[in-house]
Amino acid sequence: MSKKELAIGVLGAGGNIGHTHSQNIATYVDGARLAAVYDLNTERAEEVAKTYGAKVMASAEELIASPEIDAVVIASWDGTHADLAVKCIQAGKPVFCEKPLATTLEDAKKVVEAEKASGKRLLQIGFMRRFDPDYIKMKKILDSGELGAPLMAHCISRTRSHPKNHTTEQHITNIAIHEIDICRWLLGENLNEVAVRFPRATCFAEGTCQDPQLVLMQSDSGVLIDVEVSGNSYYGYEILCELVCEKGTIRLPVAAEPIVRSYLQCGQAIPEDWTNRFVVAYQEELQHWVDYLQGKTDVPGPGAEDGYEACKISDALIKAQTTGQWEKVEA
């Protein structure tokens, strides 16, 4: 490793995803080290710092400004992403920002513009599925052209560990957002029109949350995507995707688990949550970010514009939830 290790600071290191990123930087990512952390919850920040031998900073601003920090990971509460990203960009610091880029389209635009003003590509967004080996293989087969042009995509996103107080809108911005991005990436084009339709709600949905929902999206070339979005999937966590092409189809495999034959039944375990499903993807997105910063690859990861496009599509979907009509995505 001739290159100097990058000193990384993590904002929101005390949360679930913040801890995952901190751990991956400290123990997995090659060419980087966990230098500092910050979290509103000081106790949690200190715990993480101690475990991985990092420093605790007194504020996000201090961490961003510190000359000891080469690059920043934003893993704090969704509502803070845009503001902190802009601060990093203005400080000239490369930043890895968890999705979503912002909670409003306006804020997302501010980040995109800040980056444009900087004249540099400084932000990578946490659309980690692009680094999942299964999706990568899927895209490779699609791009080979041997199955002809893609026509449809059937997706399923089921999660059982979803926060109980989530709203119908949040199932778009927190769950379906991944299908939005991965379909854009798989197809290599934008999505321009969307709709939502609700089946009867599951008995496990709480309050006014309409769950599940069927999300429909159409790409510029006409590929039609349907997504079952379930936030209260009692039986387990599952991500499925089938790309239907002119000459064949490609399906995402399900994770391999031992096959158990027991009394009159042959079965395999289904995971409780996402913890084990995207382990490699979470590691590789950070490795790629660091590799890009160190010049080991020319190919940037997903950027601010991908976060911004996803926000536009989310917005159209949330509108479609109310109108019941097909809605155009803002150009």
Place this chain on the structure above:
Amino acid sequence: MSKKELAIGVLGAGGNIGHTHSQNIATYVDGARLAAVYDLNTERAEEVAKTYGAKVMASAEELIASPEIDAVVIASWDGTHADLAVKCIQAGKPVFCEKPLATTLEDAKKVVEAEKASGKRLLQIGFMRRFDPDYIKMKKILDSGELGAPLMAHCISRTRSHPKNHTTEQHITNIAIHEIDICRWLLGENLNEVAVRFPRATCFAEGTCQDPQLVLMQSDSGVLIDVEVSGNSYYGYEILCELVCEKGTIRLPVAAEPIVRSYLQCGQAIPEDWTNRFVVAYQEELQHWVDYLQGKTDVPGPGAEDGYEACKISDALIKAQTTGQWEKVEA
């Protein structure tokens, strides 16, 4: 077999499905024999008659009226179904009518009313999937209630042997019609609102045919059904269905084929067409019809009203193809 064998006459015996029904009556169905056949194509009629030891009738009317014939199978061209069915009913003869019941809603209504006027249940319609062992097991699991209420159904109907000159509408009346009926049967309720959305068309679609299409239907209790309807599925014939319930899901299995490992690949054959997929269902629907006529079961098969309901839903879907809106199914 203490019961006397029923003498069956088949109309349109020279066609593809007519031949299948003739053969099944002659060689599989217990309690019935193939007594007579009729087909516009006299040569084909004589061939079938000779193979299975049956008589050739000079016209459909002669066959229906013949005192030698106990019951009639209608397997002629779609446009003739309703008229022939009414004639059978008016002659007091039990009739098995291939789907669709009629090509217009008006004609379908005439059949329903003729049967009502007769005061007897005289017609069974050829929705053979209700007799497929896999769908039967699926319904059994659903009806057990162990997975909670159904919420969604994801269906796929792909056929590669579809007549090349078929229209976008015929992919509803000839392909999706099976999903319409099987979903009504699985869920035990009616469908009341429908929509259609088109992806880009496959290069294999001919003329003005928009293929594939995504069919959406919603049941009285709110179950949301999506169906990929592909009439030019290059790679093979495939029928899939997943019922999503509150506590789990149920999937139709794919047919078992030897698993072959060859150079860097592990695979199974996919069938070219429907020939082998629903063999048992085609046999069992006729067996059930005969059993019902002989009083061996009290449970009638799908009837004129099921054919009529399917026509109403087809009609709404064809309307939705043009409007691009959700359309109500006529009450």
Place this chain on the structure above:
Amino acid sequence: MSKKELAIGVLGAGGNIGHTHSQNIATYVDGARLAAVYDLNTERAEEVAKTYGAKVMASAEELIASPEIDAVVIASWDGTHADLAVKCIQAGKPVFCEKPLATTLEDAKKVVEAEKASGKRLLQIGFMRRFDPDYIKMKKILDSGELGAPLMAHCISRTRSHPKNHTTEQHITNIAIHEIDICRWLLGENLNEVAVRFPRATCFAEGTCQDPQLVLMQSDSGVLIDVEVSGNSYYGYEILCELVCEKGTIRLPVAAEPIVRSYLQCGQAIPEDWTNRFVVAYQEELQHWVDYLQGKTDVPGPGAEDGYEACKISDALIKAQTTGQWEKVEA
């Protein structure tokens, strides 16, 4: 059906397999009818006769001798097979004999010789797996030569419904006998050396029965076959087979059952017993027998010599159970 229907008599019609054959002849097989039955248990014989409209005969001999009977099915107790088969052959009657052909090699030889003396091919033996669509497809792929020469076969035969008082030997003559025959048929050659090795016995084995056992057999060209033979397989009934060839392998598929996702698990039902596994094979072996007798096919089903070869291999395996050595099969 220009041919006259064959009048079939079933010996041992009151037993499990006897009833299955009687029903298949009465309701499935084309070109034959169930004319008469006999069973030591008169009550059971009368029941079957009544259900399918057949006559009850007073003795096996009467049935065999009757001019009303064109052909005979032997489904009585194993110990009676050889004697009855010889009687049928001497009466010049075609006979379908359930496996095994005989319980001693000597008796099996008598049947073979009786048939030879008759100058005609009069006996088909009940190795029904040769008529199973899955094995047929497997053989077709093997015989295509695309995977090169066969080298090994890994087989598993698990049954949970096995009579509790069965002996270690009977697991050969009643269970492994099917693998003996199907491997001979798949490979198109004989087996000439065998061995048996015992693992620790399952807690479900009763008395002195050593269960399971690993059966090893080698073919004339050197294909090495291993078979797990389990007579007390608690979890269900299962028949598996993988042919390992030079360029790839072929596996028998497992029966298709709905795929159920429920709490943290994805599974499929495993059958309790053989009832549903070989339905088609049991129907088709009788149909083939009748077709052969009526000259519709030139290809005879498995015959006396196949039953005799299987007996020789069984005998060698039973010897090997005791010696613990590889034993030659009698030439």
Place this chain on the structure above:
Amino acid sequence: MSKKELAIGVLGAGGNIGHTHSQNIATYVDGARLAAVYDLNTERAEEVAKTYGAKVMASAEELIASPEIDAVVIASWDGTHADLAVKCIQAGKPVFCEKPLATTLEDAKKVVEAEKASGKRLLQIGFMRRFDPDYIKMKKILDSGELGAPLMAHCISRTRSHPKNHTTEQHITNIAIHEIDICRWLLGENLNEVAVRFPRATCFAEGTCQDPQLVLMQSDSGVLIDVEVSGNSYYGYEILCELVCEKGTIRLPVAAEPIVRSYLQCGQAIPEDWTNRFVVAYQEELQHWVDYLQGKTDVPGPGAEDGYEACKISDALIKAQTTGQWEKVEA
């Protein structure tokens, strides 16, 4: 990371497996760094050293003796393992030794005795399958006891990338050695009797090599293991294992690959070689070694005694190849 990073030296770093270990230490393993390498091929050693920022040592002895090196990885040619392991142990250095521990039983014994004389547990052997997540899950299910006692194990080890000049014996010491160890580990007991039987050889076997071979082994409690060992498996690399227990069975899953439907076929890719199959296992075995050395876990990895036991079983198998008899493993 309060603990100081261990400085690791790799012997034989220029070879295939040596490079993998070097890379894993440099970029994956937490708590260790690649400090030095040695290889007979100086050019290759320098390449690896440069890539990962390590030092090149002039000899194995220099590396072992160096005060800069805390622990040693032996990844050199098989014939050097035992001698180098003894040198490390005598120098009081913890050592990770690739399998096999030695190429003769005598040499293996010397390592065991050297470690005993040292009074410390200093050696971990490279039986990496114990760290494969799939085998770990399999063992967890077995050890839960819910399926009763194990009775049999059916294993398959197919590799297509095997060196062409390998001998029949080397397919034991290099391929089957993994099944020997993993079965000992899964069952938690030793194997005491073994046999080998040869089918006809594949056309892809070169020279006098008898390939494939069927390896049989029996454990102290009577579990009977069969292993298909194929060193010239044309179609791909595959490791399978089914544990047959009294109440059910457990199968190792195959790696998840996208499911592709193309012309009349549904398939998944099979890997060409082991490269991708055991990635995690190779990383985790080194991580575990380092964790153990740093006191983060009390549970040692597989040790010299495991390597020694595997050698004894290999020896018995090689004897059995010639005798054709069951051979006792030296006690």
